[in-house]
Amino acid sequence: MLKRRTILFVSLLMLATGTTTVAQDFKTVFAAMKEKHEHMNRFHVVMTVEAMDGEKEKPFYSERFEMKKDDNHFLYGLSNSVVLLGDRHVIEIDKATESIVVNKRDIKIEKSLTRQIRFNLDSILTSYESPTYLGEKNGQYSYRLAVKEGSVNTIDLDVNKTSGLLSRIQYRYRDGQLVNIVFDVFDTQPVFAANTFSEDKFLVQEKGALQPVGDYKNFRVINVDSK
Incomplete structure (x- = not known):
């Protein structure tokens, strides 16, 4: 955990100063996070997904998705x-x-089932412009990725600075539509009944x-x- 947090801290400094190694450092951080996500033998995750037509619009779609895994x-x-x-x-x-x-x-x-629900960050890591570090707030490191092409304009990612796990993803589409995915629970050491x-x-x-x-x-x- 200490090593991962150190890598993240160094990456944030480089993102803030705009050095030419920003993209590589960003990929390193998220590759480490991807590795952690995909090799968890036990977890409890609760996600809330909302879609809306604009920043100030009410959600036209809302869903709660819960996952539990034990070996x-x-x-x-x-x-x-x-x-x-x-x-x-x-x-x-x-x-x-x-x-x-x-x-x-x-x-x-x-x-087939596990492929559908696996936390797959590859699509995020292969189609963005230079990432922007948005700062730290409430224990979360925030990034914004500008997407090169397609219907998505930007992707905002919040990463919990203690656990190194995703806490929020926001997709902002070019037509103004927003999709928010909030990880309400991300427990990697749950105790199940x-x-x-x-x-x-x-x-x-x-x-x-x-x-x-x-x-x-x-x-x-x-x-x-x-x-």
Whole structure:
């Protein structure tokens, strides 16, 4: 942690003075952060995503996304869906259609799912102009990246100076639209309850078939493996 914070501090000094090595130092800092993000075996993350047509407009889209990971167990939740990678099955719950899709755990399925949710900073690091250091406020280091081309004009990034992890991303589009992603929780050492990743919260085996329980007892179960 000390080494990462030292690299970040040196990079901020160079960003502030406008030296020619700014871009390389910036990439070093964020490459280290990317490495840390992608190799966490346990974490609890809660993100709030909002989209609005302008700085002073009310959000036309708002979503809360929660992720929990403990080694090879995962639990993802949105307002209308839940995905669990448990001991035996991948369980996908669609609250809108009141349905539950069940698959046995499979390497190909898991790789596809983890690719979708992995913190991928590559797109940020390959398409920006010279970064600008915006300063430090409330324990956050802030950067602004001017994007070379495409629909996004600038990307603002806040990095927690203690943990070295992202705390906010803001995409500002050329048409004036804004998308804010705020990491409300980013815990890399969470303590989960014993039943956090339990399949029994959603399904139980009865009379040779998987049956929904609890809040999902009236949902339709689609067991892909039984077909």
